[in-house]
Amino acid sequence: MPALPQPTRRERQRAATYDEIVEVSAALLAEGAELSLRAVATRMGMTAPALYRYVASYQELIDLVAFELDKQQTALWAAEAERLPADDPAGRLTIACVQFRRWALAKPREFQLVFANPITEGDTARRELLTLATSGHYFTDLLWQIHERYRIPYPALDELDPQVRDAVAEPLIPAKAEHIPAEDRGLLWIYMRAWSALYGVVVLESTGHCDPRVIAAGALFRSTLVEWLPRLGLGAEQERLTALLDAELARG
Numbered sequence: 001m002p003a004l005p006q007p008t009r010r011e012r013q014r015a016a017t018y019d020e021i022v023e024v025s026a027a028l029l030a031e032g033a034e035l036s037l038r039a040v041a042t043r044m045g046m047t048a049p050a051l052y053r054y055v056a057s058y059q060e061l062i063d064l065v066a067f068e069l070d071k072q073q074t075a076l077w078a079a080e081a082e083r084l085p086a087d088d089p090a091g092r093l094t095i096a097c098v099q100f101r102r103w104a105l106a107k108p109r110e111f112q113l114v115f116a117n118p119i120t121e122g123d124t125a126r127r128e129l130l131t132l133a134t135s136g137h138y139f140t141d142l143l144w145q146i147h148e149r150y151r152i153p154y155p156a157l158d159e160l161d162p163q164v165r166d167a168v169a170e171p172l173i174p175a176k177a178e179h180i181p182a183e184d185r186g187l188l189w190i191y192m193r194a195w196s197a198l199y200g201v202v203v204l205e206s207t208g209h210c211d212p213r214v215i216a217a218g219a220l221f222r223s224t225l226v227e228w229l230p231r232l233g234l235g236a237e238q239e240r241l242t243a244l245l246d247a248e249l250a251r252g
Contacts, residue, residue, distance in 0.1 A: 021065070022068040024044055025040055026110065029107070037055065037057075037061055059126075062117055063126065063129060065113060066114045070133055071134040073110075073114075076103075077096040077099040077135075081093075081095040087149075090149075097198055098248040104206040105215075128172075130172070131172055131173060131174050136174025139195065139198075140174065143194065146234070147187060147233070152187060152231075154189065155186040157186055159186070160186060167188075167189075168185040198225075201221050202221070222249065226242055226245070
């Protein structure tokens with residue numbers, strides 16, 4: 001097999017600059033400072049026009065940083081989840097969900113940048129970028145593994161509203177769907193609903209739009225995950241997974 005071509009020095013420098021843009025942006029977010037092209041350029045010792053050679057607009061900056069932070073965080077969740085063996089996707093999903101919440105609570109500005117980055121109707125390029133989100137693929141891959149092992153119950157296509165049928169037939173979500181037969185695409189509706197449940201409770205907590213005592217106890221988050229176990233075909237695993245969930249929450 002021929003060796004892959006090595007990146008040129010110019011390409012390595014450009015990649016290093018993109019990495020620095022993300023690093024500086026994350027630092028600004030952590031400091032509570034304004035995230036702007038000018039602020040990033042100043043912190044990097046560049047002029048704003050020089051930075052435009054890498055990110056042409058504020059929205060492009062946000063999209064770059066959001067994609068890379070999502071990728072970085074997903075790698076951390078995956079590393080934690082891999083404390084459990086590969087043949088335990090349900091346990092891995094439980095750990096990853098707790099890690100997802102822990103990140104959102106510890107770094108709410110990062111979380112909001114990644115997951116509260118609006119896409120306007122008709123913006124197909126940014127919509128397609130969303131479908132590449134690393135975290136979405138990670139979570140839906142785990143759900144597929146759970147389905148293969150436990151058989152997640154899902155609706156038949158004729159049980160879905162027409163708009164939902166269209167959405168699962170040609171999904172615009174970060175999930176691999178090519179291997180799911182057309183008649184079984186109701187499984188994607190379970191993906192979407194499960195994600196909305198996880199995302200919804202974590203948004204409420206990370207933005208403080210929830211009783212602080214409930215956030216501190218993790219009660220709403222715990223209840224949401226436990227209620228979803230039977231819906232994912234994991235009723236027989238509920239006792240084990242709930243104990244795992246409680247142990248992960250207790251780690252702080």
